[in-house]
Amino acid sequence: MPAMKAHPNAPGAGLADRSGRHLSDRAIQNLFIWPTLTLLIAMNLFPLLYSLFLGFTDYSAIANKPPVWVLFRNFGDILASEQLWKYFATTGRYAIMSVGLQTVIGFGLAMLVRRKFFGSGLITTLILVPMMISPVVVGLFWKLMYNPTFGFFNYLLGFTNAAKAPDLLASRFAGQLVPGLALFAVVIVDVWMWSPFVMLLVLSGLNAIPEYLYEAAAIDRASAWFQFWRITLPQVAPLLLIAVLFRTIEAFKSFDLVMGMTGGGPGDQTELIAVNLYRQAFLGSFRTGPSSALAYIILIIIIAVSNLYIRYLNQIRGEA
Amino acid sequence: MKRLSIVLLAAVLLLAGASLFAAPKEVIILWAQWSPADYLQQIGSMYEKETGIKVKVVQEPWGSFGDRFFTAMAAKGTEWDMVVGDSQWLGQGATGGIYVDLTDFLKSTGIADSVTKATLTYYGEYPTGSGRYWAYPTEGDADGWAYRKDLFEDPKEKAAFKAKYGYELAVPKTYKQLLDIAKFFTRKDKGLYGVAIYTQKDYDAITMGVENTMFSWGAKWQNEKNEVLGVVNSKKAIEALQFYRDLYEAAQVPGLSNAFYTETNDAMIGGKAVMVMNYFAFFPALANKGTNPNYWDKVGFFPNPAGPYGNQHAALGGQGMSIIKFISADRQQAAKDFIKWFAQEKVQTRWAELGGYTCNAKVLKSDAFLKATPFNPAFATTMTFVMDFWNIPVYSQLLQVTQREFSKFVVEGQGTAKAAMDTIAKEHDKILREAGFIKK
Numbered sequence: 001m002p003a004m005k006a007h008p009n010a011p012g013a014g015l016a017d018r019s020g021r022h023l024s025d026r027a028i029q030n031l032f033i034w035p036t037l038t039l040l041i042a043m044n045l046f047p048l049l050y051s052l053f054l055g056f057t058d059y060s061a062i063a064n065k066p067p068v069w070v071l072f073r074n075f076g077d078i079l080a081s082e083q084l085w086k087y088f089a090t091t092g093r094y095a096i097m098s099v100g101l102q103t104v105i106g107f108g109l110a111m112l113v114r115r116k117f118f119g120s121g122l123i124t125t126l127i128l129v130p131m132m133i134s135p136v137v138v139g140l141f142w143k144l145m146y147n148p149t150f151g152f153f154n155y156l157l158g159f160t161n162a163a164k165a166p167d168l169l170a171s172r173f174a175g176q177l178v179p180g181l182a183l184f185a186v187v188i189v190d191v192w193m194w195s196p197f198v199m200l201l202v203l204s205g206l207n208a209i210p211e212y213l214y215e216a217a218a219i220d221r222a223s224a225w226f227q228f229w230r231i232t233l234p235q236v237a238p239l240l241l242i243a244v245l246f247r248t249i250e251a252f253k254s255f256d257l258v259m260g261m262t263g264g265g266p267g268d269q270t271e272l273i274a275v276n277l278y279r280q281a282f283l284g285s286f287r288t289g290p291s292s293a294l295a296y297i298i299l300i301i302i303i304a305v306s307n308l309y310i311r312y313l314n315q316i317r318g319e320a
Numbered sequence: 321m322k323r324l325s326i327v328l329l330a331a332v333l334l335l336a337g338a339s340l341f342a343a344p345k346e347v348i349i350l351w352a353q354w355s356p357a358d359y360l361q362q363i364g365s366m367y368e369k370e371t372g373i374k375v376k377v378v379q380e381p382w383g384s385f386g387d388r389f390f391t392a393m394a395a396k397g398t399e400w401d402m403v404v405g406d407s408q409w410l411g412q413g414a415t416g417g418i419y420v421d422l423t424d425f426l427k428s429t430g431i432a433d434s435v436t437k438a439t440l441t442y443y444g445e446y447p448t449g450s451g452r453y454w455a456y457p458t459e460g461d462a463d464g465w466a467y468r469k470d471l472f473e474d475p476k477e478k479a480a481f482k483a484k485y486g487y488e489l490a491v492p493k494t495y496k497q498l499l500d501i502a503k504f505f506t507r508k509d510k511g512l513y514g515v516a517i518y519t520q521k522d523y524d525a526i527t528m529g530v531e532n533t534m535f536s537w538g539a540k541w542q543n544e545k546n547e548v549l550g551v552v553n554s555k556k557a558i559e560a561l562q563f564y565r566d567l568y569e570a571a572q573v574p575g576l577s578n579a580f581y582t583e584t585n586d587a588m589i590g591g592k593a594v595m596v597m598n599y600f601a602f603f604p605a606l607a608n609k610g611t612n613p614n615y616w617d618k619v620g621f622f623p624n625p626a627g628p629y630g631n632q633h634a635a636l637g638g639q640g641m642s643i644i645k646f647i648s649a650d651r652q653q654a655a656k657d658f659i660k661w662f663a664q665e666k667v668q669t670r671w672a673e674l675g676g677y678t679c680n681a682k683v684l685k686s687d688a689f690l691k692a693t694p695f696n697p698a699f700a701t702t703m704t705f706v707m708d709f710w711n712i713p714v715y716s717q718l719l720q721v722t723q724r725e726f727s728k729f730v731v732e733g734q735g736t737a738k739a740a741m742d743t744i745a746k747e748h749d750k751i752l753r754e755a756g757f758i759k760k
Binding site: 063143147150151161163165169172179261262264266267269279282 | 387391575
């Protein structure tokens with residue numbers, strides 16, 4: 001009896017091409033995966049590795065000269081630069097203020113909208129609008145809103161005389177210098193824009209808390225504060241920490257808001273590290289090697305900070 | 321079937337090859353997004369009518385113009401034939417192998433003699449004094465001032481000013497007079513302020529602003545050997561910086577702590593500022609009823625005033641047209657043909673009529689040019705005493721130091737003028753030595 005040929009459509013058979021040869025399942029998988037993988041490697045992995053290499057050279061993208069190996073000189077210059085440490089410190093202050101306020105306000109908003117009421121859907125949607133707007137547009141129109149002569153911000157605070165009003169982006173109040181005011185102005189905008197993001201994550205955590213926990217606490221006559229501290233907060237903590245982690249990473253990368261509003265000024269009060277990285281990498285400088293080194297130092301700091309959060313998150317999950 | 325495929329493939333290849341060797345039908349120029357680029361597009365339409373070659377002016381917003389251009393050049397891009405680049409880019413363009421050397425072209429065609437010496441030096445020559453040219457001076461520009469003629473000519477204001485300061489209220493010839501007038505017109509309760517001056521930190525605005533006082537005080541960025549210690553932080557430079565801060569503190573419109581051309585113009589258009597500093601290229605908006613409905617006919621213009629030691633200079637702006645080296649020889653020739661046509665006196669006259677700031681010496685002196693707009697006389701005067709920042713490849717590093725220190729001292733109010741200039745001198749010295757511009 002002649003051997004039976006497997007039907008082309010039998011499971012595991014693969015596809016037959018015109019000459020009757022079969023493509024195996026493995027080959028088909030590769031055909032689908034490899035084009036995307038190649039693209040990912042080309043667009044992500046290669047630039048990552050190449051920029052790491054450039055961090056050890058004095059390369060400039062527009063100098064028409066090949067990269068010259070300088071080993072750790074770029075990293076040494078950055079770590080020894082007082083100016084750059086000042087920018088790191090400014091970024092740290094910005095991250096702490098911004099993320100701290102976003103956490104408190106986002107949590108508060110989530111607590112307010114967790115129960116259904118008339119119009120809660122619409123209100124929740126309106127609260128989300130700021131984070132849907134382009135950061136550059138937000139920066140530009142807040143710059144107008146902060147203007148002491150015609151801006152809405154001062155009007156809301158009750159100041160109608162520009163000479164006696166705060167000029168937040170110039171770090172002045174009634175003409176007098178108040179250091180740190182410009183950074184705080186940028187923080188306000190960041191909080192306005194991203195508190196809804198924290199609210200969303202916390203809200204999903206709040207909605208997942210089983211009702212019986214509160215019922216049991218009510219039966220035991222637990223106070224509202226006790227219920228919040230011992231039920232709500234621990235249940236929501238993992239999601240809250242994830243929100244804080246994301247926002248901290250974003251704070252270290254913050255660029256568009258600052259460029260739209262202050263350009264890093266006045267002086268270098270709002271010069272965040274990402275803004276300075278942009279100055280070194282572009283804006284006519286094109287110091288590709290040193291800016292690649294700076295980018296990696298920022299990456300290491302972000303990874304270190306993220307690790308702290310993740311450890312704490314795992315600890316909380318372990319306790320739960 | 322196989323034979324037909326081969327024949328078809330050969331035909332396609334032949335056509336593609338033929339198109340590569342065909343003469344270019346289009347010249348593409350990159351410029352910043354602003355009105356002069358629109359005028360250049362109109363000039364380009366004239367060229368197309370005469371020669372059949374299309375001219376396309378690609379416009380990029382000022383904020384990303386430099387980044388877009390240099391990023392494309394880092395990849396040896398050929399999407400444009402020419403760029404109308406900033407004067408500061410000459411060093412990078414020349415040493416980075418981006419620009420075509422136009423020395424022989426400009427000299428042999430007589431174009432080099434058709435423009436003013438100052439514009440050829442500042443918009444085309446690198447290194448300065450070398451006689452090597454990399455750009456055709458296209459858009460002359462410099463800093464000047466606009467002022468509210470109606471307030472200056474008001475009899476009550478004139479009487480009050482004379483009573484207070486002891487001399488007639490008129491267009492300021494010196495910076496001392498400018499400060500007096502600025503203080504006189506600063507009336508915070510009425511929302512009126514003396515000046516709107518450059519303070520923006522992003523790229524080069526506050527440096528350009530301070531340069532106006534520095535140069536008029538007789539200060540410089542370097543001496544003949546490129547040395548900066550004792551030059552940048554000279555007594556005159558420190559005085560000039562202190563003056564700029566005093567002017568800012570006394571009379572700047574509030575909210576203009578990060579101001580460049582848009583914000584200063586808006587201060588005039590909104591009736592907030594009596595005198596505004598800006599590049600001449602942005603003054604058409606102030607003399608236009610559509611963009612300045614309340615004050616378009618009440619605005620006058622004057623050149624940068626003199627300093628206390630008799631010097632009078634202004635910060636140079638403006639751009640030159642350079643050919644990109646990465647394009648084919650045919651396209652380079654097409655670009656040269658366009659520049660040769662553009663440089664003709666009749667075309668430069670048309671360029672000036674449209675609103676472009678010609679660098680053609682004859683057109684600049686003509687009655688027609690001087691009468692064409694209310695700011696052209698001030699512009700023509702200013703172009704005789706312009707001075708520039710560095711245009712060497714490391715100019716951006718030098719600029720970042722001045723931007724930081726000027727913003728810190730003038731806007732933030734930190735430190736002293738001496739400390740700021742000493743810091744700038746020290747850091748500039750380091751940068752220039754590392755780059756080999758100061759010999760050990």
